[in-house]
Amino acid sequence: MSLTGKHILSSDLFDRDELERLFELAEVLVPVARGEQVTRALEGAVMASLFFEPSTRTRLSCESAFLRLGGAVTSTTGSEVSSLAKGESLADTSQVISGYCDLAVMRHPEVSSIHEFAAVTNIPVVNAGNGAGEHPTQALLDMFTLHREFGRLGKSMDGRRIALIGDLRHGRAPHSLMKLLALYEDLTIVCIAPESLGMPQELLELAVSHGHRIEESHRPSIALKEADAVYATRLQTERFADKPLPYSDEFRVDRALVSQVCRADAVIMHPLPRDSRPGANDLGADLNGDPRLAVFRQSDAGIPTRMALFASVLGVADEVRKSLRPAGWYRPEYTRPDDAPFYKS
Known part of the structure:
Protein backbone atom coordinates (compact mmCIF):
# COMPACT_ATOMS: atom_id res chain seq x y z
CA MET A 1 0.00 0.00 0.00
CA SER A 2 1.33 3.43 -0.91
CA LEU A 3 0.67 6.44 1.34
CA THR A 4 1.25 8.92 -1.50
CA GLY A 5 -1.60 11.44 -1.62
CA LYS A 6 -3.47 9.82 1.27
CA HIS A 7 -5.21 11.60 4.16
CA ILE A 8 -3.80 10.47 7.53
CA LEU A 9 -6.94 10.79 9.66
CA SER A 10 -6.80 7.60 11.71
CA SER A 11 -4.43 4.81 12.68
CA ASP A 12 -6.86 2.55 10.78
CA LEU A 13 -4.95 3.46 7.63
CA PHE A 14 -1.79 1.54 8.51
CA ASP A 15 -0.87 -2.11 8.27
CA ARG A 16 2.21 -3.72 9.75
CA ASP A 17 4.18 -3.67 6.51
CA GLU A 18 3.56 0.06 6.13
CA LEU A 19 4.65 0.69 9.71
CA GLU A 20 7.90 -1.16 9.11
CA ARG A 21 8.57 0.89 5.96
CA LEU A 22 7.91 4.13 7.83
CA PHE A 23 10.15 3.11 10.72
CA GLU A 24 12.98 2.12 8.35
CA LEU A 25 12.77 5.58 6.77
CA ALA A 26 12.53 7.24 10.19
CA GLU A 27 15.78 5.55 11.22
CA VAL A 28 17.45 6.98 8.10
CA LEU A 29 16.12 10.42 9.08
CA VAL A 30 17.26 10.43 12.72
CA PRO A 31 20.53 12.26 11.82
CA VAL A 32 18.49 14.84 9.89
CA ALA A 33 16.20 15.35 12.88
CA ARG A 34 19.31 15.93 15.01
CA GLY A 35 20.72 18.50 12.59
CA GLU A 36 23.65 16.26 11.64
CA GLN A 37 22.54 15.73 8.03
CA VAL A 38 20.49 17.71 5.52
CA THR A 39 17.93 16.83 2.85
CA ARG A 40 15.99 19.12 0.53
CA ALA A 41 13.57 16.48 -0.76
CA LEU A 42 10.59 18.79 -0.17
CA GLU A 43 12.17 22.02 -1.35
CA GLY A 44 9.39 24.22 -2.71
CA ALA A 45 6.58 22.36 -0.94
CA VAL A 46 4.41 24.23 1.57
CA MET A 47 2.65 22.81 4.64
CA ALA A 48 -0.34 24.48 6.31
CA SER A 49 -0.08 24.17 10.10
CA LEU A 50 -3.63 24.65 11.42
CA PHE A 51 -3.90 24.37 15.20
CA PHE A 52 -7.29 25.39 16.58
CA GLU A 53 -6.49 23.86 19.97
CA PRO A 54 -3.37 24.41 22.14
CA SER A 55 -0.25 22.44 21.22
CA THR A 56 3.48 22.64 21.84
CA ARG A 57 5.11 19.32 20.88
CA THR A 58 2.86 18.31 18.00
CA ARG A 59 2.80 21.72 16.32
CA LEU A 60 6.52 22.41 16.64
CA SER A 61 7.43 18.80 15.80
CA CYS A 62 5.31 18.77 12.63
CA GLU A 63 6.61 22.16 11.54
CA SER A 64 10.23 21.22 12.29
CA ALA A 65 9.82 17.93 10.44
CA PHE A 66 8.57 19.64 7.29
CA LEU A 67 11.28 22.30 7.49
CA ARG A 68 13.99 19.64 8.00
CA LEU A 69 12.81 18.07 4.73
CA GLY A 70 13.44 21.38 2.97
CA GLY A 71 9.82 22.52 2.81
CA ALA A 72 8.17 25.72 4.05
CA VAL A 73 5.42 26.19 6.63
CA THR A 74 2.57 28.64 6.92
CA SER A 75 0.46 28.55 10.06
CA THR A 76 -2.48 29.73 12.12
CA THR A 77 -3.16 28.99 15.79
CA GLY A 78 -6.48 29.36 17.57
CA SER A 79 -9.96 29.75 16.12
CA GLU A 80 -10.17 33.28 17.49
CA VAL A 81 -7.40 34.50 15.16
CA SER A 82 -8.73 32.76 12.05
CA SER A 83 -11.74 33.46 9.85
CA LEU A 84 -13.64 30.76 11.78
CA ALA A 85 -14.24 33.51 14.34
CA LYS A 86 -16.13 35.39 11.61
CA GLY A 87 -18.43 32.44 10.96
CA GLU A 88 -16.52 30.82 8.11
CA SER A 89 -17.13 27.08 7.84
CA LEU A 90 -14.37 24.50 8.04
CA ALA A 91 -15.33 23.44 4.53
CA ASP A 92 -14.68 26.94 3.16
CA THR A 93 -11.43 27.18 5.12
CA SER A 94 -10.34 23.82 3.73
CA GLN A 95 -10.96 24.74 0.12
CA VAL A 96 -9.12 28.04 0.53
CA ILE A 97 -6.12 26.41 2.21
CA SER A 98 -5.88 23.77 -0.53
CA GLY A 99 -5.10 26.58 -2.96
CA TYR A 100 -2.17 27.74 -0.84
CA CYS A 101 -0.39 24.56 0.24
CA ASP A 102 0.62 21.02 -0.64
CA LEU A 103 -0.29 19.37 2.67
CA ALA A 104 -2.28 20.40 5.75
CA VAL A 105 -1.78 19.36 9.37
CA MET A 106 -4.76 20.18 11.58
CA ARG A 107 -5.72 19.98 15.25
CA HIS A 108 -9.28 20.83 16.31
CA PRO A 109 -11.29 20.24 19.51
CA GLU A 110 -14.22 18.59 17.69
CA VAL A 111 -13.98 14.92 16.70
CA SER A 112 -15.78 15.36 13.35
CA SER A 113 -13.74 18.39 12.29
CA ILE A 114 -10.86 16.59 10.58
CA HIS A 115 -13.25 14.53 8.47
CA GLU A 116 -15.23 17.63 7.42
CA PHE A 117 -12.01 19.38 6.49
CA ALA A 118 -10.57 16.46 4.51
CA ALA A 119 -13.82 15.74 2.64
CA VAL A 120 -13.61 18.91 0.54
CA THR A 121 -9.90 19.30 -0.19
CA ASN A 122 -7.64 17.87 -2.86
CA ILE A 123 -4.44 17.97 -0.77
CA PRO A 124 -3.43 15.40 1.88
CA VAL A 125 -4.61 16.18 5.41
CA VAL A 126 -2.87 14.90 8.54
CA ASN A 127 -4.82 14.62 11.78
CA ALA A 128 -2.86 16.23 14.64
CA GLY A 129 -5.60 15.52 17.17
CA ASN A 130 -9.39 15.75 16.81
CA GLY A 131 -10.90 16.24 20.25
CA ALA A 132 -11.14 12.95 22.12
CA GLY A 133 -10.94 11.05 18.83
CA GLU A 134 -7.48 10.12 17.54
CA HIS A 135 -3.88 11.28 17.23
CA SER A 299 9.46 13.14 22.18
CA ASP A 300 12.64 13.18 20.07
CA ALA A 301 11.14 10.40 17.94
CA GLY A 302 8.42 12.78 16.77
CA ILE A 303 10.52 14.58 14.19
CA PRO A 304 12.02 11.61 12.28
CA THR A 305 8.70 9.76 12.42
CA ARG A 306 6.74 12.72 11.09
CA MET A 307 9.44 13.40 8.50
CA ALA A 308 9.06 9.83 7.27
CA LEU A 309 5.28 10.23 7.14
CA PHE A 310 5.36 13.55 5.25
CA ALA A 311 7.94 12.24 2.78
CA SER A 312 5.80 9.15 2.16
CA VAL A 313 2.54 11.08 1.78
CA LEU A 314 4.17 13.48 -0.70
CA GLY A 315 5.90 10.64 -2.57
CA VAL A 316 9.56 11.56 -2.00
CA ALA A 317 10.71 8.73 0.29
CA ASP A 318 13.24 7.48 -2.29
CA GLU A 319 14.45 11.02 -2.97
CA VAL A 320 15.15 11.51 0.74
CA ARG A 321 17.62 8.64 0.80
CA LYS A 322 19.42 9.93 -2.29
CA SER A 323 19.68 13.53 -1.17
CA LEU A 324 21.26 13.22 2.30
CA ARG A 325 24.43 15.22 2.94
CA PRO A 326 26.31 16.34 6.06
CA ALA A 327 25.17 19.53 7.79
CA GLY A 328 27.67 22.37 7.86
CA TRP A 329 26.75 24.08 11.11
CA TYR A 330 27.76 23.51 14.73
CA ARG A 331 25.75 20.99 16.69
CA PRO A 332 26.23 20.29 20.41
CA GLU A 333 26.60 16.76 21.73
CA TYR A 334 23.18 15.13 21.48
CA THR A 335 22.59 14.55 25.19
CA ARG A 336 20.73 16.05 28.14
CA PRO A 337 21.74 16.14 31.82
CA ASP A 338 19.21 13.44 32.77
CA ASP A 339 19.83 11.13 29.80
CA ALA A 340 20.52 7.48 30.60
CA PRO A 341 24.10 6.29 29.98
CA PHE A 342 23.08 4.11 27.01
CA TYR A 343 21.47 7.15 25.34
CA LYS A 344 24.75 9.09 25.47
CA SER A 345 26.74 6.45 23.65
Whole structure:
Protein backbone atom coordinates (compact mmCIF):
# COMPACT_ATOMS: atom_id res chain seq x y z
CA MET A 1 0.00 0.00 0.00
CA SER A 2 1.33 3.43 -0.91
CA LEU A 3 0.67 6.44 1.34
CA THR A 4 1.25 8.92 -1.50
CA GLY A 5 -1.60 11.44 -1.62
CA LYS A 6 -3.47 9.82 1.27
CA HIS A 7 -5.21 11.60 4.16
CA ILE A 8 -3.80 10.47 7.53
CA LEU A 9 -6.94 10.79 9.66
CA SER A 10 -6.80 7.60 11.71
CA SER A 11 -4.43 4.81 12.68
CA ASP A 12 -6.86 2.55 10.78
CA LEU A 13 -4.95 3.46 7.63
CA PHE A 14 -1.79 1.54 8.51
CA ASP A 15 -0.87 -2.11 8.27
CA ARG A 16 2.21 -3.72 9.75
CA ASP A 17 4.18 -3.67 6.51
CA GLU A 18 3.56 0.06 6.13
CA LEU A 19 4.65 0.69 9.71
CA GLU A 20 7.90 -1.16 9.11
CA ARG A 21 8.57 0.89 5.96
CA LEU A 22 7.91 4.13 7.83
CA PHE A 23 10.15 3.11 10.72
CA GLU A 24 12.98 2.12 8.35
CA LEU A 25 12.77 5.58 6.77
CA ALA A 26 12.53 7.24 10.19
CA GLU A 27 15.78 5.55 11.22
CA VAL A 28 17.45 6.98 8.10
CA LEU A 29 16.12 10.42 9.08
CA VAL A 30 17.26 10.43 12.72
CA PRO A 31 20.53 12.26 11.82
CA VAL A 32 18.49 14.84 9.89
CA ALA A 33 16.20 15.35 12.88
CA ARG A 34 19.31 15.93 15.01
CA GLY A 35 20.72 18.50 12.59
CA GLU A 36 23.65 16.26 11.64
CA GLN A 37 22.54 15.73 8.03
CA VAL A 38 20.49 17.71 5.52
CA THR A 39 17.93 16.83 2.85
CA ARG A 40 15.99 19.12 0.53
CA ALA A 41 13.57 16.48 -0.76
CA LEU A 42 10.59 18.79 -0.17
CA GLU A 43 12.17 22.02 -1.35
CA GLY A 44 9.39 24.22 -2.71
CA ALA A 45 6.58 22.36 -0.94
CA VAL A 46 4.41 24.23 1.57
CA MET A 47 2.65 22.81 4.64
CA ALA A 48 -0.34 24.48 6.31
CA SER A 49 -0.08 24.17 10.10
CA LEU A 50 -3.63 24.65 11.42
CA PHE A 51 -3.90 24.37 15.20
CA PHE A 52 -7.29 25.39 16.58
CA GLU A 53 -6.49 23.86 19.97
CA PRO A 54 -3.37 24.41 22.14
CA SER A 55 -0.25 22.44 21.22
CA THR A 56 3.48 22.64 21.84
CA ARG A 57 5.11 19.32 20.88
CA THR A 58 2.86 18.31 18.00
CA ARG A 59 2.80 21.72 16.32
CA LEU A 60 6.52 22.41 16.64
CA SER A 61 7.43 18.80 15.80
CA CYS A 62 5.31 18.77 12.63
CA GLU A 63 6.61 22.16 11.54
CA SER A 64 10.23 21.22 12.29
CA ALA A 65 9.82 17.93 10.44
CA PHE A 66 8.57 19.64 7.29
CA LEU A 67 11.28 22.30 7.49
CA ARG A 68 13.99 19.64 8.00
CA LEU A 69 12.81 18.07 4.73
CA GLY A 70 13.44 21.38 2.97
CA GLY A 71 9.82 22.52 2.81
CA ALA A 72 8.17 25.72 4.05
CA VAL A 73 5.42 26.19 6.63
CA THR A 74 2.57 28.64 6.92
CA SER A 75 0.46 28.55 10.06
CA THR A 76 -2.48 29.73 12.12
CA THR A 77 -3.16 28.99 15.79
CA GLY A 78 -6.48 29.36 17.57
CA SER A 79 -9.96 29.75 16.12
CA GLU A 80 -10.17 33.28 17.49
CA VAL A 81 -7.40 34.50 15.16
CA SER A 82 -8.73 32.76 12.05
CA SER A 83 -11.74 33.46 9.85
CA LEU A 84 -13.64 30.76 11.78
CA ALA A 85 -14.24 33.51 14.34
CA LYS A 86 -16.13 35.39 11.61
CA GLY A 87 -18.43 32.44 10.96
CA GLU A 88 -16.52 30.82 8.11
CA SER A 89 -17.13 27.08 7.84
CA LEU A 90 -14.37 24.50 8.04
CA ALA A 91 -15.33 23.44 4.53
CA ASP A 92 -14.68 26.94 3.16
CA THR A 93 -11.43 27.18 5.12
CA SER A 94 -10.34 23.82 3.73
CA GLN A 95 -10.96 24.74 0.12
CA VAL A 96 -9.12 28.04 0.53
CA ILE A 97 -6.12 26.41 2.21
CA SER A 98 -5.88 23.77 -0.53
CA GLY A 99 -5.10 26.58 -2.96
CA TYR A 100 -2.17 27.74 -0.84
CA CYS A 101 -0.39 24.56 0.24
CA ASP A 102 0.62 21.02 -0.64
CA LEU A 103 -0.29 19.37 2.67
CA ALA A 104 -2.28 20.40 5.75
CA VAL A 105 -1.78 19.36 9.37
CA MET A 106 -4.76 20.18 11.58
CA ARG A 107 -5.72 19.98 15.25
CA HIS A 108 -9.28 20.83 16.31
CA PRO A 109 -11.29 20.24 19.51
CA GLU A 110 -14.22 18.59 17.69
CA VAL A 111 -13.98 14.92 16.70
CA SER A 112 -15.78 15.36 13.35
CA SER A 113 -13.74 18.39 12.29
CA ILE A 114 -10.86 16.59 10.58
CA HIS A 115 -13.25 14.53 8.47
CA GLU A 116 -15.23 17.63 7.42
CA PHE A 117 -12.01 19.38 6.49
CA ALA A 118 -10.57 16.46 4.51
CA ALA A 119 -13.82 15.74 2.64
CA VAL A 120 -13.61 18.91 0.54
CA THR A 121 -9.90 19.30 -0.19
CA ASN A 122 -7.64 17.87 -2.86
CA ILE A 123 -4.44 17.97 -0.77
CA PRO A 124 -3.43 15.40 1.88
CA VAL A 125 -4.61 16.18 5.41
CA VAL A 126 -2.87 14.90 8.54
CA ASN A 127 -4.82 14.62 11.78
CA ALA A 128 -2.86 16.23 14.64
CA GLY A 129 -5.60 15.52 17.17
CA ASN A 130 -9.39 15.75 16.81
CA GLY A 131 -10.90 16.24 20.25
CA ALA A 132 -11.14 12.95 22.12
CA GLY A 133 -10.94 11.05 18.83
CA GLU A 134 -7.48 10.12 17.54
CA HIS A 135 -3.88 11.28 17.23
CA PRO A 136 -2.32 9.01 14.60
CA THR A 137 1.06 10.74 14.30
CA GLN A 138 1.50 10.45 18.08
CA ALA A 139 0.77 6.73 17.85
CA LEU A 140 3.37 6.38 15.08
CA LEU A 141 6.09 7.98 17.15
CA ASP A 142 5.01 5.93 20.18
CA MET A 143 5.37 2.70 18.21
CA PHE A 144 8.70 3.84 16.76
CA THR A 145 9.87 4.49 20.33
CA LEU A 146 8.71 1.05 21.49
CA HIS A 147 10.54 -0.60 18.59
CA ARG A 148 13.77 1.23 19.45
CA GLU A 149 13.50 0.65 23.21
CA PHE A 150 12.68 -3.04 22.89
CA GLY A 151 15.40 -3.42 20.27
CA ARG A 152 17.93 -1.98 22.71
CA LEU A 153 16.76 -4.55 25.27
CA GLY A 154 16.90 -7.45 22.79
CA LYS A 155 13.10 -7.82 22.70
CA SER A 156 10.67 -7.88 19.80
CA MET A 157 7.27 -6.15 19.84
CA ASP A 158 5.40 -9.44 19.61
CA GLY A 159 4.54 -11.20 22.85
CA ARG A 160 4.93 -8.16 25.06
CA ARG A 161 2.84 -7.01 28.03
CA ILE A 162 1.86 -3.36 27.50
CA ALA A 163 0.15 -1.36 30.26
CA LEU A 164 -1.86 1.77 29.45
CA ILE A 165 -2.74 3.88 32.50
CA GLY A 166 -4.72 7.08 32.96
CA ASP A 167 -7.67 8.69 31.23
CA LEU A 168 -8.19 6.09 28.53
CA ARG A 169 -11.70 7.24 27.61
CA HIS A 170 -10.81 10.76 26.50
CA GLY A 171 -7.14 10.28 25.60
CA ARG A 172 -6.83 10.35 21.81
CA ALA A 173 -3.20 9.18 21.94
CA PRO A 174 -4.01 5.79 23.55
CA HIS A 175 -6.98 5.39 21.16
CA SER A 176 -4.68 5.61 18.14
CA LEU A 177 -2.01 3.53 19.87
CA MET A 178 -4.47 0.69 20.52
CA LYS A 179 -5.13 0.43 16.78
CA LEU A 180 -1.42 0.10 16.01
CA LEU A 181 -0.79 -2.36 18.85
CA ALA A 182 -3.52 -4.54 17.35
CA LEU A 183 -1.30 -5.04 14.27
CA TYR A 184 1.25 -7.06 16.28
CA GLU A 185 1.00 -10.57 17.70
CA ASP A 186 0.34 -12.19 21.05
CA LEU A 187 0.18 -9.04 23.17
CA THR A 188 -1.29 -8.66 26.62
CA ILE A 189 -2.72 -5.13 26.82
CA VAL A 190 -3.51 -3.99 30.36
CA CYS A 191 -5.89 -1.02 30.55
CA ILE A 192 -5.71 0.70 33.96
CA ALA A 193 -8.17 3.51 34.64
CA PRO A 194 -10.92 4.63 36.99
CA GLU A 195 -14.16 2.87 36.10
CA SER A 196 -15.63 5.89 34.30
CA LEU A 197 -12.47 6.54 32.28
CA GLY A 198 -11.83 3.12 30.75
CA MET A 199 -10.81 2.41 27.16
CA PRO A 200 -13.75 2.57 24.72
CA GLN A 201 -15.31 -0.86 24.22
CA GLU A 202 -14.86 -0.89 20.46
CA LEU A 203 -11.09 -0.57 20.85
CA LEU A 204 -10.99 -3.41 23.37
CA GLU A 205 -12.99 -5.55 20.96
CA LEU A 206 -10.63 -4.63 18.11
CA ALA A 207 -7.64 -5.90 20.07
CA VAL A 208 -9.43 -9.11 21.01
CA SER A 209 -10.43 -9.69 17.38
CA HIS A 210 -6.71 -9.64 16.51
CA GLY A 211 -5.99 -12.35 19.06
CA HIS A 212 -4.65 -10.20 21.90
CA ARG A 213 -5.42 -10.57 25.60
CA ILE A 214 -7.09 -7.65 27.35
CA GLU A 215 -6.96 -7.07 31.09
CA GLU A 216 -8.83 -4.18 32.73
CA SER A 217 -7.97 -2.92 36.19
CA HIS A 218 -8.54 -0.02 38.58
CA ARG A 219 -5.47 -0.90 40.69
CA PRO A 220 -2.16 0.32 39.27
CA SER A 221 -0.15 -1.16 42.13
CA ILE A 222 -1.24 -4.62 40.99
CA ALA A 223 -1.75 -4.26 37.23
CA LEU A 224 1.62 -2.67 36.43
CA LYS A 225 3.57 -5.70 37.60
CA GLU A 226 5.55 -7.51 34.89
CA ALA A 227 4.67 -4.93 32.20
CA ASP A 228 7.32 -4.57 29.50
CA ALA A 229 6.09 -1.03 28.82
CA VAL A 230 4.04 1.43 30.86
CA TYR A 231 2.24 4.13 28.86
CA ALA A 232 0.87 6.81 31.19
CA THR A 233 -1.53 9.54 30.13
CA ARG A 234 -2.79 12.66 31.87
CA LEU A 235 -6.35 13.36 32.95
CA GLN A 236 -7.98 15.19 30.03
CA THR A 237 -9.45 18.01 32.14
CA GLU A 238 -10.44 20.01 29.07
CA ARG A 239 -12.94 17.24 28.16
CA PHE A 240 -14.73 17.38 31.54
CA ALA A 241 -16.10 20.94 31.64
CA ASP A 242 -17.36 21.47 35.21
CA LYS A 243 -17.83 17.81 36.11
CA PRO A 244 -15.98 16.39 39.13
CA LEU A 245 -12.75 14.62 38.26
CA PRO A 246 -12.90 10.88 39.08
CA TYR A 247 -9.19 10.49 39.83
CA SER A 248 -7.17 9.52 42.88
CA ASP A 249 -3.50 9.52 43.83
CA GLU A 250 -3.45 5.78 43.08
CA PHE A 251 -2.92 6.82 39.48
CA ARG A 252 0.25 8.81 40.17
CA VAL A 253 3.07 6.98 38.38
CA ASP A 254 5.99 8.19 40.49
CA ARG A 255 9.28 6.86 41.79
CA ALA A 256 7.64 5.14 44.76
CA LEU A 257 5.16 3.18 42.60
CA VAL A 258 7.70 2.36 39.88
CA SER A 259 10.28 1.17 42.43
CA GLN A 260 7.67 -1.00 44.11
CA VAL A 261 6.04 -2.74 41.14
CA CYS A 262 7.77 -2.13 37.78
CA ARG A 263 10.32 -4.37 36.11
CA ALA A 264 13.95 -3.28 36.14
CA ASP A 265 13.85 -3.13 32.32
CA ALA A 266 10.37 -1.64 31.92
CA VAL A 267 9.97 1.17 29.36
CA ILE A 268 8.06 4.12 30.84
CA MET A 269 6.36 6.43 28.35
CA HIS A 270 3.95 9.38 28.25
CA PRO A 271 2.73 11.38 25.22
CA LEU A 272 3.24 14.66 27.15
CA PRO A 273 2.43 17.19 28.42
CA ARG A 274 2.50 15.77 31.92
CA ASP A 275 1.42 17.64 35.03
CA SER A 276 4.69 17.88 36.94
CA ARG A 277 3.33 19.85 39.89
CA PRO A 278 3.72 18.25 43.34
CA GLY A 279 0.76 16.01 44.14
CA ALA A 280 -0.47 15.80 40.55
CA ASN A 281 -1.88 12.40 39.58
CA ASP A 282 0.28 11.98 36.51
CA LEU A 283 3.76 10.78 35.60
CA GLY A 284 6.00 12.07 38.39
CA ALA A 285 8.92 14.39 37.73
CA ASP A 286 10.81 12.46 40.43
CA LEU A 287 11.39 9.78 37.77
CA ASN A 288 13.67 12.13 35.84
CA GLY A 289 17.05 10.46 35.57
CA ASP A 290 15.61 6.94 35.82
CA PRO A 291 16.94 5.07 32.73
CA ARG A 292 13.53 3.44 32.29
CA LEU A 293 11.94 6.83 31.63
CA ALA A 294 11.74 7.16 27.84
CA VAL A 295 9.55 10.27 27.51
CA PHE A 296 12.24 12.51 26.04
CA ARG A 297 13.52 9.80 23.72
CA GLN A 298 9.85 9.40 22.79
CA SER A 299 9.46 13.14 22.18
CA ASP A 300 12.64 13.18 20.07
CA ALA A 301 11.14 10.40 17.94
CA GLY A 302 8.42 12.78 16.77
CA ILE A 303 10.52 14.58 14.19
CA PRO A 304 12.02 11.61 12.28
CA THR A 305 8.70 9.76 12.42
CA ARG A 306 6.74 12.72 11.09
CA MET A 307 9.44 13.40 8.50
CA ALA A 308 9.06 9.83 7.27
CA LEU A 309 5.28 10.23 7.14
CA PHE A 310 5.36 13.55 5.25
CA ALA A 311 7.94 12.24 2.78
CA SER A 312 5.80 9.15 2.16
CA VAL A 313 2.54 11.08 1.78
CA LEU A 314 4.17 13.48 -0.70
CA GLY A 315 5.90 10.64 -2.57
CA VAL A 316 9.56 11.56 -2.00
CA ALA A 317 10.71 8.73 0.29
CA ASP A 318 13.24 7.48 -2.29
CA GLU A 319 14.45 11.02 -2.97
CA VAL A 320 15.15 11.51 0.74
CA ARG A 321 17.62 8.64 0.80
CA LYS A 322 19.42 9.93 -2.29
CA SER A 323 19.68 13.53 -1.17
CA LEU A 324 21.26 13.22 2.30
CA ARG A 325 24.43 15.22 2.94
CA PRO A 326 26.31 16.34 6.06
CA ALA A 327 25.17 19.53 7.79
CA GLY A 328 27.67 22.37 7.86
CA TRP A 329 26.75 24.08 11.11
CA TYR A 330 27.76 23.51 14.73
CA ARG A 331 25.75 20.99 16.69
CA PRO A 332 26.23 20.29 20.41
CA GLU A 333 26.60 16.76 21.73
CA TYR A 334 23.18 15.13 21.48
CA THR A 335 22.59 14.55 25.19
CA ARG A 336 20.73 16.05 28.14
CA PRO A 337 21.74 16.14 31.82
CA ASP A 338 19.21 13.44 32.77
CA ASP A 339 19.83 11.13 29.80
CA ALA A 340 20.52 7.48 30.60
CA PRO A 341 24.10 6.29 29.98
CA PHE A 342 23.08 4.11 27.01
CA TYR A 343 21.47 7.15 25.34
CA LYS A 344 24.75 9.09 25.47
CA SER A 345 26.74 6.45 23.65
